[in-house]
Amino acid sequence: MMKSQVIRFAVAGAIGFAADAGVLYLALAYGFGPFVGRAVSFLTAVWVTWQINRQYTFRDRGQRSAWAEWWRYLLSMLGGASVNYAAYSLIVVTGPRGSLVPLLGVACGSVAGMFVNFFAAKFWAFRK
Numbered sequence: 001m002m003k004s005q006v007i008r009f010a011v012a013g014a015i016g017f018a019a020d021a022g023v024l025y026l027a028l029a030y031g032f033g034p035f036v037g038r039a040v041s042f043l044t045a046v047w048v049t050w051q052i053n054r055q056y057t058f059r060d061r062g063q064r065s066a067w068a069e070w071w072r073y074l075l076s077m078l079g080g081a082s083v084n085y086a087a088y089s090l091i092v093v094t095g096p097r098g099s100l101v102p103l104l105g106v107a108c109g110s111v112a113g114m115f116v117n118f119f120a121a122k123f124w125a126f127r128k
Helices: 002-029 033-057 066-076 079-094 101-123
Strands: none
Touching: 002 033, 002 101, 033 066, 033 079, 033 101, 066 079, 066 101, 079 101
């Protein structure tokens, strides 16, 4: 059961990564800096992954209101978010300049925070 949840969580994360990167590049195109843009894109990715995880990864969760579940999920993602944002910031600040650096930062941050986020989601946000 947990192995299939990890796989579904990783698939949701890959889709969330695409949303994260896409919104980040839109934010950068509209003049947001790489850090404010990333905050906006990260929140988008959290919303996207919540939608997928609630329907597929943790569909056997206990019933609660979507509003309460959203806030639990958002709060549970903060631990992974700090790891994610730190890795992203490290890449953006220390990496070479170029148009792909934010994408590399999002990728590194996503991988760094994924396991923290999985366990927070499984054992707190979607706990029965």
